[in-house]
Amino acid sequence: MNFNISFRSLDARRLSQTKGQVNINNNSTITSVTKDGDKMNVNFVFSSNYEPNVAILRIEGELTIEDTIQVIDDAIKEWEASQKTNLPKDMAEKVHNTILSNCIVEASILARDLKLPAPIPMPQITLNKADATDKCDTSYIR
Numbered sequence: 001m002n003f004n005i006s007f008r009s010l011d012a013r014r015l016s017q018t019k020g021q022v023n024i025n026n027n028s029t030i031t032s033v034t035k036d037g038d039k040m041n042v043n044f045v046f047s048s049n050y051e052p053n054v055a056i057l058r059i060e061g062e063l064t065i066e067d068t069i070q071v072i073d074d075a076i077k078e079w080e081a082s083q084k085t086n087l088p089k090d091m092a093e094k095v096h097n098t099i100l101s102n103c104i105v106e107a108s109i110l111a112r113d114l115k116l117p118a119p120i121p122m123p124q125i126t127l128n129k130a131d132a133t134d135k136c137d138t139s140y141i142r
Contacts, residue, residue, distance in 0.1 A: 001091075002066040003098050009060040012110040015053050023051045024119050026107075028099040033079045033087065040065045040072045042087075042095055046103035048111070048119040055116050057107045063098060065091075 025048070032043040041064055048057040065072070071091075078088050087095060108118045 001071070001094060003094075004064040004066075005061060005098060005102050006064075007059055007061040007106065009058070010106065010110065011058040012055070012114055013057075014055045014114045014116065018050075018054050018116070022054055022117060024117070025049045025051065026100070026104070026119055028096050028103065030087070030095065033076065033084070035072060035076050036064075038066065038069055038072065040067075040075060044095075044099050046099055046107070048107050050116060055111075055114060057110050057119065059103050059106055061099075061103075063095060065095070 026046070027049075028044055028046045030042055030044050032041075034041045041062055043062050044060070046059040046061075048055075050056070065075075075087050075091050078086060086092065104120055108120065111118055
């Protein structure tokens with residue numbers, strides 16, 4: 001299964017200044033699925049909502065999937081049978097993971113430009129001073 005993603009629209013809006021705790025909710029939604037020969041086109045919307053009412057990042061795009069005719073036909077049948085709400089589970093996981101992994105990077109750049117926190121949790125370092133003084137490890141891997 002090969003994926004090719006392209007963005008059609010990037011929208012970033014700051015609604016207010018950040019004050020205190022900010023919750024960020026990321027979501028990907030498949031809006032349409034169409035067959036194009038031996039390919040399948042999946043239109044999507046990715047959004048990062050900064051609550052309470054701080055900002056909205058929205059990315060619209062298209063994911064083109066290349067696979068065997070059988071896999072594409074099965075996916076289209078599942079999409080139509082579910083009233084245009086579901087793809088086969090294994091394909092849906094790959095599609096949403098591809099959308100998320102590509103859009104999170106783009107959303108991080110948009111967030112930086114608006115001086116917002118990145119839409120992904122940043123690693124936190126916690127130093128336990130009691131443990132650090134007890135151990136005398138000269139290894140560069142800790």
